[in-house]
Amino acid sequence: VTVTGGVSTTDGSSWDNAYTGLAGILKTAGDYPGCITEIWVAEGTYYPEYKIADLDRNGNETSDRDKSFVLVPNVKVYGGFASGLTGTEGDIDQRDWKTNASILSGDLGVAEDPSDNAYHVVVASGDLGTAVLDGFTITEGNADKESSVGGFYALQGGGITFDKVAAPVLSNLIITKNNALLGGGIGFFLQEGDETDDFINGGNYGSPIVIRNVEISENTSLYLGAGMFNMGRTFDIYNFDIRDNELDPGEGDTGGGILSVGTLNLTNGKITGNKAPRGGGFTFVQDVIPDAGFTMTNVTISGNETFGSELGGGILLIGTGNGQNQTINNSIIWGNTADGQISNVVNMDGSDINIVFSYSIIQESGGSSNWDDYFGVDGGNNLDADPMFTATGDYTLQTGSPAVDSGNNSLYSDAGGSLASDKDIAGNPRVAGGTIDRGAYESLSNVLTLGIRLFLQGPTKSDGKGGAVMNNYIQTGGYAFTGTPKLPVQNPYGIKNSSSEVVEYADINNVSGAAGTVVDWVRVEIWQLNTELTKKTLLETKALLLKPDGSVVDLDGSIPSFTPQAAGVNVNVVVKHRNHLAIIGNQIPFVSGSMGYDFSTSLSQAFNKDGRTNQMILKNTVWCLRAGDLTMDNIVDSADRNKFNPPFNLTTKGQYIPADLNMDGIVDSADRNLFNPAFNGTYYSTIIFY
Numbered sequence: 001v002t003v004t005g006g007v008s009t010t011d012g013s014s015w016d017n018a019y020t021g022l023a024g025i026l027k028t029a030g031d032y033p034g035c036i037t038e039i040w041v042a043e044g045t046y047y048p049e050y051k052i053a054d055l056d057r058n059g060n061e062t063s064d065r066d067k068s069f070v071l072v073p074n075v076k077v078y079g080g081f082a083s084g085l086t087g088t089e090g091d092i093d094q095r096d097w098k099t100n101a102s103i104l105s106g107d108l109g110v111a112e113d114p115s116d117n118a119y120h121v122v123v124a125s126g127d128l129g130t131a132v133l134d135g136f137t138i139t140e141g142n143a144d145k146e147s148s149v150g151g152f153y154a155l156q157g158g159g160i161t162f163d164k165v166a167a168p169v170l171s172n173l174i175i176t177k178n179n180a181l182l183g184g185g186i187g188f189f190l191q192e193g194d195e196t197d198d199f200i201n202g203g204n205y206g207s208p209i210v211i212r213n214v215e216i217s218e219n220t221s222l223y224l225g226a227g228m229f230n231m232g233r234t235f236d237i238y239n240f241d242i243r244d245n246e247l248d249p250g251e252g253d254t255g256g257g258i259l260s261v262g263t264l265n266l267t268n269g270k271i272t273g274n275k276a277p278r279g280g281g282f283t284f285v286q287d288v289i290p291d292a293g294f295t296m297t298n299v300t301i302s303g304n305e306t307f308g309s310e311l312g313g314g315i316l317l318i319g320t321g322n323g324q325n326q327t328i329n330n331s332i333i334w335g336n337t338a339d340g341q342i343s344n345v346v347n348m349d350g351s352d353i354n355i356v357f358s359y360s361i362i363q364e365s366g367g368s369s370n371w372d373d374y375f376g377v378d379g380g381n382n383l384d385a386d387p388m389f390t391a392t393g394d395y396t397l398q399t400g401s402p403a404v405d406s407g408n409n410s411l412y413s414d415a416g417g418s419l420a421s422d423k424d425i426a427g428n429p430r431v432a433g434g435t436i437d438r439g440a441y442e443s444l445s446n447v448l449t450l451g452i453r454l455f456l457q458g459p460t461k462s463d464g465k466g467g468a469v470m471n472n473y474i475q476t477g478g479y480a481f482t483g484t485p486k487l488p489v490q491n492p493y494g495i496k497n498s499s500s501e502v503v504e505y506a507d508i509n510n511v512s513g514a515a516g517t518v519v520d521w522v523r524v525e526i527w528q529l530n531t532e533l534t535k536k537t538l539l540e541t542k543a544l545l546l547k548p549d550g551s552v553v554d555l556d557g558s559i560p561s562f563t564p565q566a567a568g569v570n571v572n573v574v575v576k577h578r579n580h581l582a583i584i585g586n587q588i589p590f591v592s593g594s595m596g597y598d599f600s601t602s603l604s605q606a607f608n609k610d611g612r613t614n615q616m617i618l619k620n621t622v623w624c625l626r627a628g629d630l631t632m633d634n635i636v637d638s639a640d641r642n643k644f645n646p647p648f649n650l651t652t653k654g655q656y657i658p659a660d661l662n663m664d665g666i667v668d669s670a671d672r673n674l675f676n677p678a679f680n681g682t683y684y685s686t687i688i689f690y
Contacts, residue, residue, distance in 0.1 A: 001025055002083065003044035015085040018042070022077075022104070023049035023069065030072045040090065041079040041136075043100035047108060048118055064108055065116060065145075066154075068123040071131050071168050080135035080172070093512055097135035097172050106141040106158070106178070114179060117142040119154040121178065124166035131168040138173060143180035143187065144222070156180055157187025159219065162233060164188075164205035171212045177219065183229025184219030184245065188262075208234040208265075215241045216257075222248045225259035225283075227274060232262040232289060238416070239425055240269030247276040249307055254279040254316060256304060261285045263292045267415045269425055270300040270395055270440040278348070279316030280304035281336060284326070286319030293325035297415035298407065298430075300331065300395050300440040306338040313343040320351040327379075329415070330407035331360045332387050332395075332439040345375050359408045361387050361438055381408070387439065396426065399445035403438035412436050420497050421514075421556050429554075433563045444592065447561045451596035452524065452544075452552040452573060456580050457617055457624040458662040458674055459519055468600075468620035470519045470548045473664050474656060475509050480665030485509035486656040491543035492578055493523045503543040505555045515557045519546045520663065523576040526562055526590070527690070528569055533609070536690045539571065539590075546577075550600055550622070564590045572607055573597050574687065579658040580625040581678075581685045582634055583615060599623065609686045628678030630658035635684035636675075644675055 001012065005020030012019035019025045022041055027050050029036040048067040055061060071077075080097025081090050109116030121141040122133065141158030158178035160170075175185040182189055214237065216227045227245035228235075242257045256274030258264070260283070271281045281304030284294055301314045314336030333344045344363050347353050357365070358379030365375045367384040388401035397403050409419055409431065422430035424442040432447045455468060463469040477483040490504040497503050507513025526540040540562050544552050552575070554560045571590040576582040584607040585597050599605045600622040606615045616623040628636040630643040647659040647667040654665050661671040 001039055002042040003046065012039075015042070015089060021049070022046040026069060026072055026075075026077070029075045030070065033073065036072075036075060039075065039077045040081055040092075041077065041102045042081045042083050042085065043079075043102055044083065045103040045105050047105055048121065052120075052123060065119050065142075067108065067118050068120045069104055070123045070125065071128055071133060071166070073127060073131055074129040076130070076132035076134070077136075078132070078134050091512060093514070095135060098174075101137050102135060103137045103139060105139055107139075114140070114142045114144075119143045119145060120157055120159075120161045122160040124160065124168050125163045126165055128166050128168045132171070133168055133173070134171040136173055138175045139177045141178040141180070143178075143182075143184075146181065153189055156182045156189040156229060157185075158183075159185045161186075162188045162209065164233070167207040167209050169210055170214070173211070173213070174215045174217070175219065176215065176217045179220045180229075181222045181224075183225045183259075184221040184227065185216040186228040186230075187225070188233045189229065189231045205233055205262075208236045208263075211235065211237045211240070213239045215243075216245065217241065217243050219245045220248070221245075221255075222251055223253050225255040226252075226276065227256070228258045228260070229255065230258070230260040230262045230264065232292075234263040234265075235260075236265045236267075236416070237269070238267045239423070240266065241425055242269065242271045242274065244273045246274065249275075249277065252277050254311075254318070255283040256280045256306075257282055259283040259285070260294065261288045261292065263289075264294040265415070266295070266299055267297045267412075267417055268299075268422065268430070268440065270302070272300065272303045272395060273393065274304045276306055278306055278309045278311040280306045280313045280338070281315060283312065283316045283318065286317055286324055288319070290324075294327075295325070295415065296328045296331050297412055297417070298330045298436065298438070298440060299328070301333045301344075302335045302389070302395055303393065304336045306343070308339060310338045310341065310343060310346075311348050312346040313338040315345045315355075317345075317347040317351075317353060317355075319349060324354065326355040326376075327358070328355055328360055329358045329379075329411040330436060330438050331357075332403060334361060334363045334387055335389075357382050359406070359411060359438060361385060361403060381406075395439070396441045397437060397439070397443040397445070399443070401437075401443060404443045404446070405433045405435040405437060407436040407438045409436050420503065423556075429558070429561055432561060444561075446564060446592055448564055448590060448592055449559050449561045449594040450573070451559050451594070452575065452599075453550045453596070454522075454546070454552065454575055454583070454599040455550050455619070455622045455624040456519070456546070456577060456627070456663075457619055458580065458627040458671075459664075460619050460622065460624050462620050466621065468550075468622040470546070470550070471663065472511075472517050472519050472548050474520065475518050476511065477509075478665075480653050482654060482665070484654060486654065486665075487518065487520065488656060491521045491523075493521065493543055493576070495523065495541055495543040503555075505545065508545070515545050515547075515553055515555060517548050519548055520577065522546045522552060524552065524560065525574040525576070527572045527574055527584070528590075529572060529587070529690075534689075536572075559594075562590075564592055575599070575625070576632060577625060578632060579630050579661055580627050581615065581629045581636065581683060582632070582687045583625050583685065584687050599625075607686055609689055614681060614683050615685060626678055626683055627661040627674040628683065629685075634688040635682065636678040637682060640675070641679055644671075648672060
């Protein structure tokens with residue numbers, strides 16, 4: 001789908017034949033279930049064209065303001081594709097959805113006049129099955145009418161609104177500059193016909209609504225929940241930025257960032273800079289739904305404020321909350337104000353606060369060593385110390401912050417997070433120093449991002465352009481693998497993560513996975529040698545992925561990062577492979593920042609202890625690690641020959657085994673021609689001395 005349609009036909013079969021506008025194709029998908037399962041949307045601004053219903057609850061004809069993008073059951077809608085694509089070009093995982101903004105706008109009438117804007121930009125209603133909305137900016141909705149159309153009150157959710165059943169998967173969204181009476185950005189309120197008593201006695205309707213990677217910013221509301229208003233659904237929100245939302249200072253009540261009656265699980269994000277008469281950041285109304293509650297894990301709540309009230313600049317609780325689950329872990333609550341005074345956690349009714357805090361920083365709480373029971377329950381390891389934010393409005397952490405490396409990894413995992421692959425809200429690894437930081441950001445003040453490049457002799461070949469590239473036959477099932485990929489999901493070196501689990505990459509045989517094309521696993525170690533260069537201290541070990549162009553990447557395709565442990569330390573980078581001689585690089589400073597180390601440019605890039613000239617071999621213009629060390633003992637000898645000969649004699653095919661030195665899926669004469677010179681020369685790596 002594009003704004004103007006294809007250059008040929010407009011049947012939506014390719015970018016050349018792109019459908020014109022999003023509204024029409026969504027309607028077609030709804031009218032003919034199953035005919036369309038996935039919609040790709042190029043950058044541009046799209047407007048809703050179809051009404052939710054033709055008549056309102058009083059039988060009056062509806063207006064253009066009742067137009068919305070209505071999500072369709074089992075239809076996945078992806079935005080953020082660049083304009084100018086041709087044919088079937090493009091890939092969902094390669095979109096830059098923030099740069100190539102696909103905007104869903106409710107600005108239907110006079111530009112920048114909200115009085116004629118759509119009440120809801122996006123509507124989610126009924127059982128939506130596997131429906132997805134991913135990669136969009138949702139803006140300019142204005143739900144300012146106290147009436148109902150199609151069962152939806154036109155006072156909630158200017159950006160997106162839900163009924164009590166719909167649970168689409170929502171990802172990569174910016175919900176900004178919407179308005180409503182309740183929930184400017186996101187709104188769920190009882191629909192017309194819902195019985196209030198049933199709601200109060202049950203609540204938490206439908207399956208949880210899962211939202212990942214969302215910004216909810218600069219939305220406004222007249223009464224409640226400027227950023228988000230939740231009257232009874234369960235929301236699980238990961239990687240979020242809820243900021244700069246504001247309630248009307250005259251008629252507004254509570255919930256600048258969020259007001260919730262239903263269950264909320266918030267992981268890895270921040271609530272900052274929101275404003276309201278009461279409850280500047282987060283308001284939770286207790287006792288209405290008996291089983292409702294909230295959890296926050298690695299959340300930063302700061303810079304929120306109330307005006308004209310002393311009630312809850314950061315968190316405001318309403319009601320007693322007896323028996324309701326309320327936990328805050330690995331979080332920072334600091335620098336929120338109410339009417340100009342520090343106010344981080346308040347219960348409006350004066351009842352006891354039941355929040356259980358663990359591994360968090362809470363201003364004026366006294367920390368676990370001197371806990372003030374007013375704040376709730378001390379779950380242990382809490383601090384009352386300046387988190388040392390970088391600057392006003394910048395909630396990243398300075399060097400020396402007490403939040404750095406002081407959270408609890410298990411609490412993050414228990415909240416559904418992945419220590420191995422998750423990012424913080426700035427896009428950096430969620431765990432940079434072995435232990436997770438507190439709050440929404442992971443400090444990089446003690447992280448070295450190290451770009452490593454190397455080639456393996458076996459799979460290296462000409463790239464046809466005067467350079468070199470390595471084959472990835474094992475991943476793709478090409479050549480003698482006859483269509484069956486063989487790279488192991490678990491790394492073959494037994495390296496474990498911080499949870500003592502063997503590091504694995506489920507998508508390793510999928511070229512469209514996060515890491516893309518992969519040649520094989522490699523083992524990377526960081527060594528510190530003594531002054532005499534005779535002994536090593538192993539500082540860090542990682543299982544990483546080698547790509548055809550020689551780059552070494554982490555499991556998500558990013559440049560790997562390592563953690564310096566002391567100032568002024570020089571280290572050596574060591575790379576090991578399951579059937580090539582390991583290599584050790586020259587000393588480099590182990591300091592925070594970014595740098596690269598390319599083994600392929602010169603033989604001198606290998607640390608040379610005894611004048612060895614055969615640690616690497618020149619092939620197709622690049623220096624490569626030598627093939628032949630099948631036992632990984634740093635020397636090519638009879639032990640390797642004994643491991644090579646049996647599969648060679650059987651001409652073994654289609655297996656992930658060390659004897660396949662050129663990694664093409666068959667152990668044959670090509671592998672023998674690689675092995676014999678290394679064996680006859682008894683080649684070894686400098687690493688053998690350590």
